Amino acid sequence: MRITRAIVEDVLRLLGEKKLSQRKIAKRIGISRATVGSIASGKRLPSEDRIPLGNDDFDRPLGPPTRCKGCGGMVYLPCRLCQVRALKAKERGRCRHRWQAA
Ligand SMILES: [Zn+2]
Secondary structure, three states: OOOOHHHHHHHHHHHHHOOOOHHHHHHHHOOOHHHHHHHHHOOOOOHHHOOOOOOHHHOOOOOOOEEOOOOOOEEOOOOHHHHHHHHHHHHHHHHOOOOOOO
16 A cells, blocks of 8 residues: 555654554554554665655655654654744734744
């Protein structure tokens, strides 16, 4: 099956929670244990599960996930969640004319 970014992020989230074994994560998501292992180690995925590079939906290379200092999640940096949060905070600040003074 195709391993989408959503699947990779689910696996990384579950791995980050450290509650489930790789085997249980694989079963829950419906992918092979080997694929979970590959995602966990940041190695290239098995050929049948290879992520289509150049796909707009997966523009970041696979690498070992890093603990984000902003949200504490295991993510590929830059952390998209924190980027979005920063953007939202900036938008909110702008409404109150706070950021223009800074
Ligand atoms: Zn973050």
